Amino acid sequence: MTQLFDEKGAIIPVTLIQAGPCPVLQKRTVETDGYEAVQIGFDAKPERNANKAEKGHAAKSGAAPVRILREMRTEEASSLEVGQSISVEIFEEGEIVDVIGTSKGRGNASVRKRHGSKPGPKTHGSMYHNRPGSMGGSSEPARTFPGKPSAGHYGDARITAKNIKIVKTDLARNLIIVRGSIPGANGGYVIIRKGKKATAKA
Amino acid sequence: MNPIILEVEAAHLKADRPYFRPGDTVRVSVRIVEGDKERVQDYEGIVIARRGSGLRETFTVRRVSFGVGMERTFQLHSPRIDAIKVVRHAKVRRAKLYYLRNLSGRKARLVERRVSTDKLAAEAAVGNKALTDQIAKKG
Numbered sequence: 001m002t003q004l005f006d007e008k009g010a011i012i013p014v015t016l017i018q019a020g021p022c023p024v025l026q027k028r029t030v031e032t033d034g035y036e037a038v039q040i041g042f043d044a045k046p047e048r049n050a051n052k053a054e055k056g057h058a059a060k061s062g063a064a065p066v067r068i069l070r071e072m073r074t075e076e077a078s079s080l081e082v083g084q085s086i087s088v089e090i091f092e093e094g095e096i097v098d099v100i101g102t103s104k105g106r107g108n109a110s111v112r113k114r115h116g117s118k119p120g121p122k123t124h125g126s127m128y129h130n131r132p133g134s135m136g137g138s139s140e141p142a143r144t145f146p147g148k149p150s151a152g153h154y155g156d157a158r159i160t161a162k163n164i165k166i167v168k169t170d171l172a173r174n175l176i177i178v179r180g181s182i183p184g185a186n187g188g189y190v191i192i193r194k195g196k197k198a199t200a201k202a
Numbered sequence: 203m204n205p206i207i208l209e210v211e212a213a214h215l216k217a218d219r220p221y222f223r224p225g226d227t228v229r230v231s232v233r234i235v236e237g238d239k240e241r242v243q244d245y246e247g248i249v250i251a252r253r254g255s256g257l258r259e260t261f262t263v264r265r266v267s268f269g270v271g272m273e274r275t276f277q278l279h280s281p282r283i284d285a286i287k288v289v290r291h292a293k294v295r296r297a298k299l300y301y302l303r304n305l306s307g308r309k310a311r312l313v314e315r316r317v318s319t320d321k322l323a324a325e326a327a328v329g330n331k332a333l334t335d336q337i338a339k340k341g
Binding site (some may be wrong): 002003004005008009011016018170171175177184 | 256257
């Protein structure tokens with residue numbers, strides 16, 4: 001993340017996203033697969049790092065082997081051709097998007113961190129500092145209800161950050177600059193789609 | 203810092219910012235917009251801290267007016283800052299001069315550091331190297 005100044009001189013916190021070039025490697029059609037989608041790639045890797053299957057798959061579209069492959073189900077799928085490259089151009093400044101990423105893994109985390117529970121009193125002999133609280137009733141219901149906040153694995157999950165505004169796009173560097181933060185660690189991979197809520201409203 | 207971030211920031215950096223250190227007295231000309239009118243107001247005081255790098259660098263200026271201590275933190279590359287002028291250099295032994303907050307009157311004075319323009323230019327070249335390097339990335 002970094003920051004930029006707007007025309008009034010106020011600070012806007014921003015995140016830079018390297019978006020593209022994304023070659024179209026394959027198309028799913030109703031005839032062959034039962035649904036419409038495009039398979040797009042990102043982050044080209046050298047031939048020597050690709051296995052035979054990856055090389056063969058990439059060769060069909062004339063693109064270099066890629067590290068990330070994702071299928072996008074979109075109505076625009078039929079208008080895209082295999083071998084075509086998708087760039088930052090499909091987004092414009094000021095547009096509202098959703099960014100889907102994998103959040104930072106936090107390992108086995110306590111209820112304090114994972115569910116934001118408050119600590120008990122530190123003093124006055126409370127002896128109740130960082131406990132998860134009551135597990136529920138007794139002989140009725142004789143079980144702990146599902147969803148009871150407890151310690152466990154936290155993070156490293158798919159997170160969708162909705163309604164994120166595009167501050168700027170940079171065609172030369174294939175950059176999308178969005179306002180605020182997005183899920184995941186620096187250098188992580190994300191999917192950007194048109195904002196579902198914003199599109200529904202329009 | 204990621205090289206792409208440095209590149210994007212480079213376009214917004216202000217090359218005209220003079221080199222100054224904690225302890226220096228500076229006069230900051232701040233652009234103030236009132237309605238549709240714009241005017242420049244000066245704020246003079248001692249720099250007690252500089253933090254951050256690149257476009258995110260800030261500095262804190264402390265002044266005592268009418269017996270009340272006042273601190274303002276500015277974004278070094280903010281377009282709201284019209285100009286920065288270094289008025290006086292001082293000899294200090296640390297990077298953050300927060301101890302000045304607990305001192306007043308004669309005790310809050312800093313010893314002036316008299317340096318030749320040549321030496322100052324050399325110091326500025328070293329101190330601003332990271333900034334000039336980043337500006338060179340523009341393009």
